[in-house]
Amino acid sequence: MFESYDDILTVPEIAEILKIGRTQVYKMLKSGQIKGFKPGKDWKVSRQALAEYVLSQNQAVKK
Secondary structure, three states: OOOOOEEEOOOOHHHHHHOHHHHHHHHHHHHHOOOOOOOOOOEEEEEHHHHHHHHHHHHHHOO
């Protein structure tokens, strides 16, 4: 999943992948829905963390 992207994703990349706005991505990061880290001023998210988020959302829809 997301193999064409680097191992560490930026907010614009996450917005592109999820087809949502950057503001929504920031809200999800701040709330902890998506696990990320902020080494300075920019948020970063591992590809694995984004995949886990997508899979968890998929599981929630199936319930």
